[in-house]
Amino acid sequence: MDANLELLVELQQIDDEITELDAQIKAFPEQVSQHGSALAAAKAEYDGFRKRLDDANKERLQKEKGVEEKNAAIAKARMKLNEVKTNQEYHAALHEIENMKGAIGKLEEEQLEIMEKLDSAKSDEKSFKERVAAEEKDFAVFKAQKEAEVGKLKTEADHHRARRAELTAKIPAALLSHYDRIFSVRENKAVAELKNGYCMACHQMVLPQLALEVRMGTTIHKCPHCLRYLYPAHEEKKAEASH
Numbered sequence: 001m002d003a004n005l006e007l008l009v010e011l012q013q014i015d016d017e018i019t020e021l022d023a024q025i026k027a028f029p030e031q032v033s034q035h036g037s038a039l040a041a042a043k044a045e046y047d048g049f050r051k052r053l054d055d056a057n058k059e060r061l062q063k064e065k066g067v068e069e070k071n072a073a074i075a076k077a078r079m080k081l082n083e084v085k086t087n088q089e090y091h092a093a094l095h096e097i098e099n100m101k102g103a104i105g106k107l108e109e110e111q112l113e114i115m116e117k118l119d120s121a122k123s124d125e126k127s128f129k130e131r132v133a134a135e136e137k138d139f140a141v142f143k144a145q146k147e148a149e150v151g152k153l154k155t156e157a158d159h160h161r162a163r164r165a166e167l168t169a170k171i172p173a174a175l176l177s178h179y180d181r182i183f184s185v186r187e188n189k190a191v192a193e194l195k196n197g198y199c200m201a202c203h204q205m206v207l208p209q210l211a212l213e214v215r216m217g218t219t220i221h222k223c224p225h226c227l228r229y230l231y232p233a234h235e236e237k238k239a240e241a242s243h
């Protein structure tokens with residue numbers, strides 16, 4: 001096979017490896033964010049729980065305020081007792097005070113219920129926190145592992161890029177620039193195998209004379225359809241050589 005064609009075939013192999021590695025590296029952030037969804041869910045549930053606690057606490061404070069207001073109203077009503085003129089007014093005022101005392105009792109009871117609920121929520125809070133912590137740990141382990149993997153892939157890709165630079169230095173500029181152009185417009189493939197007269201990249205047939213010349217491997221040919229460089233399939237190259 002032509003020496004330059006051999007270099008182009010090798011270049012395509014290196015580029016295939018770089019393409020594959022880059023795709024894996026690119027997939028990394030998506031994998032990490034997908035893995036983070038369990039942690040996000042645990043955090044959201046914990047936030048919801050905290051919000052319910054806050055709401056209950058606000059309700060309790062409101063009831064506390066209600067008790068204070070009623071106590072102030074009772075004090076005021078008691079002062080008024082001294083000013084009432086009739087027995088009827090006196091009894092009405094006493095009745096009002098009793099009603100307010102009843103309301104206070106009810107508010108205090110409700111307050112107590114909320115406090116009991118808040119108390120028992122403490123153990124729930126512990127399990128919510130533990131779940132978030134476990135998910136955080138799991139996520140951190142996964143992320144560190146992925147980062148290590150990506151680090152390895154990047155090192156490997158750098159190694160291939162260094163090999164690529166060495167190789168391209170040996171390839172004539174005109175050949176290389178055609179390679180680069182086809183590589184960028186033809187799905188990262190600028191070199192294709194010719195097998196049974198077909199270009200294995202675009203799957204179209206080439207003329208027998210061209211196929212023969214590719215098998216002989218004395219000059220570099222391009223597929224007339226997709227313009228990729230053509231190299232002979234391994235077994236065909238051998239067969240031609242034995243003739």
Ligand SMILES: [Zn+2]
Pocket residue numbers: 192199200201202203204223224225226227228
């Ligand atoms: Zn082709």
